[in-house]
Amino acid sequence: MATTDKNLETRMDELEVRLAFQDDLINTLSDQLAKQELELRELWEAKQLLHKQVKELSPSNIKSEEDETPPPHY
Numbered sequence: 001m002a003t004t005d006k007n008l009e010t011r012m013d014e015l016e017v018r019l020a021f022q023d024d025l026i027n028t029l030s031d032q033l034a035k036q037e038l039e040l041r042e043l044w045e046a047k048q049l050l051h052k053q054v055k056e057l058s059p060s061n062i063k064s065e066e067d068e069t070p071p072p073h074y
Helices: 002-061
Strands: none
């Protein structure tokens, strides 16, 4: 019965080690996910700003129909 107890103790130790590694991995992944979420939010805000700037620039490069000179008549 001592062998069974030793085997059980060994298995418990292995499980505790695996659990510790899994906890560490989960914490690492959680930190990475939080960083990526912040980066994604920053990219979204940068995209919104660029979109707004492009919208503001586009109309100024194109004359309105009233401001266009009529085409020449041949």
